[in-house]
Amino acid sequence: xxxxxxxxxxxxxxxxxxxxxxxxxxxxxxxxxxxxxxxxxxxxxxxxxxxxxxxxxxxxxxxxxxxxxxxxxxxxxxxxxxxxxxxxxxxxxxxxxxxxxxxxxxxxxxxxxxxxxxxxxxx
Amino acid sequence: xxxxxxxxxxxxxxxxxxxxxxxxxxxxxxxxxxxxxxxxxxxxxxxxxxxxxxxxxxxxxxxxxxxxxxxxxxxxxxxxxxxxxxxxxxxxxxxxxxxxxxxxxxx
Numbered sequence: 496x497x498x499x500x501x502x503x504x505x506x507x508x509x510x511x512x513x514x515x516x517x518x519x520x521x522x523x524x525x526x527x528x529x530x531x532x533x534x535x536x537x538x539x540x541x542x543x544x545x546x547x548x549x550x551x552x553x554x555x556x557x558x559x560x561x562x563x564x565x566x567x568x569x570x571x572x573x574x575x576x577x578x579x580x581x582x583x584x585x586x587x588x589x590x591x592x593x594x595x596x597x598x599x600x601x602x603x604x605x606x607x608x609x610x611x612x613x614x615x616x617x618x
Numbered sequence: 619x620x621x622x623x624x625x626x627x628x629x630x631x632x633x634x635x636x637x638x639x640x641x642x643x644x645x646x647x648x649x650x651x652x653x654x655x656x657x658x659x660x661x662x663x664x665x666x667x668x669x670x671x672x673x674x675x676x677x678x679x680x681x682x683x684x685x686x687x688x689x690x691x692x693x694x695x696x697x698x699x700x701x702x703x704x705x706x707x708x709x710x711x712x713x714x715x716x717x718x719x720x721x722x723x724x725x
Contacts, residue, residue: 541705541716541717541718541719542654542662542705542707542716543716544713544714544715544716555712557712557713557714558619558713559713591661591662593661596667600709600710600711600712600714601650601709601710602709603709603712603714604652604664604667604707604709605654605662605664606664606673608661608662608663609661610660610661611661
């Protein structure tokens with residue numbers, strides 16, 4: 496059974512870089528059928544897609560965050576990562592990693608999720 | 619970006635009630651619409667994709683309908699475990715966008 500687990504600091508200072516890792520178990524991140532994604536949810540608010548990556552390194556980012564976001568993959572560790580720079584309090588959220596059902600945008604609905612990790616941006 | 623608008627933002631209902639939630643897209647998304655259920659402190663759970671296809675393991679009391687810009691999620695007979703927040707999501711094109719959520723509360 497596929498499992499995703501987020502890890503990283505729970506507190507980040509304003510203007511610094513948020514860094515999270517998602518470890519995938521029960522399946523290979525290098526499967527040709529799957530992409531991998533980051534989604535966030537500010538406390539008490541709705542969901543926001545951050546971006547999606549293929550194991551080859553091809554990425555798709557939300558234009559609203561594109562200038563600050565980097566998603567990368569480490570196939571040797573079966574992990575993918577998120578970096579968000581120049582953070583502000585507005586970036587405080589629960590960050591989830593997730594796997595979409597298929598390889599095309601129309602199949603980017605998420606049937607496997609990590610439990611999520613709260614990242615607070617505060618000095 | 620395609621804007622997704624859900625209504626109502628919250629509702630109160632009793633066990634056994636039929637409940638319907640609406641999601642409207644700012645432009646046609648064909649049938650690229652999915653629904654999620656989220657309990658407090660947990661990750662969203664996929665219920666329906668392709669507007670009307672039930673995800674494996676999801677009870678048949680959940681159903682989805684619609685196409686183009688107007689979609690519905692219905693729960694035929696509300697159960698205690700169904701009290702949660704529900705989100706729609708379009709996957710017609712990137713950026714993927716979600717509705718603002720509908721909170722289903724116990725009356």
